[in-house]
Amino acid sequence: MKKIVMAFLIIILIIIAVIAAGVVAFILFAQHREANYYNYTEVAGEIEQTYTALGNKEVSYQEYDADVEAIGKYAVWYPSELETSDNKYPVVIFANGTGSTSSTYKPFLTHLSSWGFISVGNDDENTRTGASLEETIKFLIAENENKESIFYHKIDLDNIGIAGHSQGGPAVFNMVVNQEHGYMVKAVYAASATSSYHTMLMADGWEYDISKVNIPTFLTAGTGSWDSGNATSKEQVTDDANGVVQGICPLWSLQENYNLLPETADKVIARKKDVDHGDSYKQIDGYMTAWFMYHLQGDTEAGEAFAVGGELSKNSLYQDVLTNIKI
Incomplete structure (x- = not known):
């Protein structure tokens, strides 16, 4: 009897060990996938494929209180060559989504650098007013004039881009319109920028004009349920009882913002199919990188x-593309 019990216990322990090993393997793979998300992004166009891949610059990191x-803190990723180069480098400042910090976007910002x-x-978790973007620009201006800084006269202040995800969308719009710099x-x-329906409800610095x-503006979202919902206009109120859902960044919001942007500015909107709110900034990263390569690096x-009739308009992974850019 003791032998049977012992054998049973050994089998149980083996099963537990196998399950534990599987859980550990799953966690490690998830971490690897997150850190190397660009290798798992579905792409269709040649330009999208090029800029979704990792660039050829080795990347270093510094942080400042x-x-x-x-x-x-300010978290700064940059090409390692900057430390020994006499060149200036363009800047992209990122505005976090609600509750997120710089660590959330570490692989994403490393890829960009x-x-x-x-x-x-x-690490601002409530970016909507653009105030933390303003402070970040002031920090960069100071570092560019700090002779003790590795960034002394290395920051191309004539080529600054700003990007944001979710609540970070209102942040980038409010930065341009309301902040000193x-x-x-x-x-x-802006990826999956919070719609005017939600910003109107929440007020408290969320609203934007x-x-x-x-200036050149590229707005994207996914077609997944969190982003798109099923409401077709701003006038529809979320009503669970009747199945009406206002997504965070539905098609009507992208189209509303596109139409409100001045005709004198380069502007583009697009939605990536089968992508939802939490992954939109990663899954559309290739075109975001291309956007800043064009506008900040020429x-x-x-x-x-992004040209009328260009790759984005023809890419089978995207829909609802509007652009007024002529290259």
């Missing part, structure tokens, strides 16, 4: 993706 408690950008995040921003990107954003090949 911020004077503002809500910001916490591999293409030759100084990529800057911070908004005039320094050369190009804007995108009609005053007169890469006209990258810019071809």
Whole structure:
């Protein structure tokens, strides 16, 4: 009897060990996939494929304490060659989604820096007013004039882009329109920017006037349920009893913002199929990178993706594309 019990216990222990090993393997794979998300992104166009891949620059990292408690720190990824180069490097500053910090976007910002950008995040979890983007620009201006900094005269302040995800969408619009150094921003990107339906309900610094954003602006979202919902206009109120859902960034919102943007500005909207809110910034990263390569580094090949009738308009993974760019 004891032998039977012992054998049974050994079998149970083996099963537990196998399950534990499987859980550990799953966690490790998930971590690997997150850190190397660009290798698992579905792409269709040649330009999308090129800029979804990791760039050829080795990347280094520095972080700096911020004077503002809500910001916490400035997290800076940059091409390692900057430390020994006499060149200046363009900048992309990123605005977090609700409850997120710079660590959330570490692989994403590392990827961007591999293409030759100084990529800057911070730990502001409520970015909507654009105030933390403003403080980040002031930090960069100071570092560019700090003779003790590795960034001394290495930051191309004439080529600053800002990007944001979710709540970070209102942040980038409000940065350009309401903040002191908004005039320094050369190009804007927002993934799944919170719609005006939700910003109206939440108020408290959420609302924005995108009609005053007169610089190149690229707006994207996914067709998944969290982003798109099923409401077809701003007038429809979320009503669970009747199955009406206002997504975070539905098609009507992208189209509303596109129409409100001045005709004098380069502007593009697009939705990627079968992508939802939490992954939109990663899954559309290739075209975001191309957007900033074009506007901040003068890469006209990258810019071809956004031209009327260009690759983005023809890419089978995307829909609802509107663009007024002529390369």
